[in-house]
Amino acid sequence: EIVLTQSPATLSLSPGERATLSCRASQSVSSYLAWYQQKPGQAPRLLIYDASNRATGIPARFSGSGSGTDFTLTISSLEPEDFAVYYCQQRSNWPPAVFTFGPGTKVDIK
């Protein structure tokens, strides 16, 4: 089973700063890696799929990169509404299909 690890666990930044979040897979997932944002009391929202494609309606300040085992989510300039928890996710196709989430990175206000 593929394990996803995320770092750091918490990122304390100020509005306007750049955020760089990491997700590492225990084995290659090619580019089949998605990122989600979750705010308190809300369901997760898809931000990025296929490692680097923004989902519909996601602002351009969010970008994703990477392939294989190492992936990065970058928020170029933090807006107040970006302080949230971010999760990465993949699916392994080897029967049976298994979906895996990383433990999350919390971006909070410094």
Added chain:
Amino acid sequence: QVQLVQSGAEVKKPGASVKVSCKASGYTFTSYDINWVRQATGQGLEWMGWMNPNSGNTGYAQKFQGRVTITRNTSISTAYMELSSLRSEDTAVYYCARVQRYELDPWGQGTLVTVSS
């Protein structure tokens, strides 16, 4: 618009079962798999299982094998997740989500299930 609307909060006693519904609208229900994911308070996202609404085929996380059952009623575009033998550790918000290819979008609003004696 594409939307998943879940049933309301539940309070159950240990040992009981709970069945949460997820009604889809804005797309063809049988064209996309549905996943169920849960989240305990202050914790991360935990995948529980998937279902193909067209075939009814399912797959479950090993942790929940034997305790979870995902079903559907295609006539009303609704998926269900039933979890049995509830214990306090099952207290969580339960989400359904549509599977695009492997990414999940959109998600339901979540259903809080509280297990307490």
